[in-house]
Structures are given as structure tokens and as C-alpha cells.
Amino acid sequence: MMKVIQHLWFEKDMASAIAFYTSLIPGSSIHWISGLPAETPSGPEGSVKIAAFTLGDQRYMAIEAGPLDPFNHSFSIIVECETQSEIDHLWDALKAGGSEEQCGWLRDRWGLCWQITPKRLGELMSDPDPDRVKRVAEAMLKMVKFDIAGLEAAANG
Incomplete structure (x- = not known):
């Protein structure tokens, strides 16, 4: 295989x-x-x-093997987290010497792009109620590091 x-x-x-x-x-x-x-x-x-x-x-x-093409957003590693404490821990560790970006993205000190996302985001974005999904999407687009409580609050209006 x-x-x-x-x-x-x-x-x-x-x-x-x-x-x-x-x-x-x-x-x-x-x-x-x-x-x-x-x-x-x-x-x-x-x-x-x-x-x-x-x-x-x-x-x-x-x-x-030395310089070639730097890492960019065309490839990133997504880490799906269960809890806010997991998000906070990974976020703080990976952003040290790197940079934060909108919507749960960050670039570490080696230039590699990461997306630190809550599992709950996927669940909320697949809700059958389009109004809830829209509120979650709008809240997500305003976040840098994801906040599960903020996403839940947006979903609940």
C-alpha cells in the first residue's frame, strides 16, 4: 500500500x-x-x-539544505484542538519568535505556517442553520487566536 x-x-x-x-x-x-x-x-x-x-x-x-523556497501559506499544518487550553498552549509556544495572523493562523520562528483551530469550529460551521453559520464565520474572521467561547457566543446570537 x-x-x-x-x-x-x-x-x-x-x-x-x-x-x-x-x-x-x-x-x-x-x-x-x-x-x-x-x-x-x-x-x-x-x-x-x-x-x-x-x-x-x-x-x-x-x-x-540551505535556502530554496521559503515556507508560505500554500502549505500549513492544521492542529485541531479540543479545548481552549490546548489552543492557548500551542499558540503561545509556536508564536514565540514568529508572528500571529488572522483566523487562527501563525508563522513560527522557522517560517512554517500553522493553523491552530478548535474542533468546535468545524462543528459550528456545519450547523444546519445558515444564520448561526454566518454569525460564527463573521466572528471567526475577526479573531486572530481562536476563542471557543466567542465562537459559541456568536453561534447563539
Whole structure:
């Protein structure tokens, strides 16, 4: 059976980034980190680092091979949280040295884009009442870090 694995290209500091990510997300682990044992266009033998790791239930590979294309919003990692305390914890940790953005987005200090979202948002956005959905959407668009109580209040009018 085929497996789908996300791949991340880091300019530098890949090992620190994935150690940080795996420390934040329960059920995560680093499988291995290695220097590429061959000369590459990015540098001499051993200068390019590669890694395999898991964040929650998702598999990743990564490479540290100098500048190429910076991370952007075309790829982001969504973390669906059950509670506000989970949102707050991840948000505070990931935004350190990075930047906050509207609608639950942030960019960490390595430039990777994240969406820290409450599971409840998906439930509220799929409500059969279009007026409730509209109120939730309007509230969501005004938020930077998601506030579950604020989304619930908007849903309830």
C-alpha cells in the first residue's frame, strides 16, 4: 500500500525545529536524523541533513539544505484542538519568535505556517442553520487566536 508523507525543506536548524514540534504535539516522535553521506548541490558530504518524524498521526520527512523556497501559506499544518487550553498552549509556544495572523493562523520562528483551530469550529460551521453559520464565520474572521467561547457566543446570537 502506498503511503503519503509530507515533506518540509528547512534552510537551517531543522533538528531544533522538529524537536520543538514533536515536544508540543502528543503522540509525536522523531524517527531519525542523519547527514546525507554524499556531496550535493547544497554542500559537501554530511552538510545536508535529512529526517523522518511523526506529528500526532501524520508522517513527515524533512531536509535542511540551505535556502530554496521559503515556507508560505500554500502549505500549513492544521492542529485541531479540543479545548481552549490546548489552543492557548500551542499558540503561545509556536508564536514565540514568529508572528500571529488572522483566523487562527501563525508563522513560527522557522517560517512554517500553522493553523491552530478548535474542533468546535468545524462543528459550528456545519450547523444546519445558515444564520448561526454566518454569525460564527463573521466572528471567526475577526479573531486572530481562536476563542471557543466567542465562537459559541456568536453561534447563539
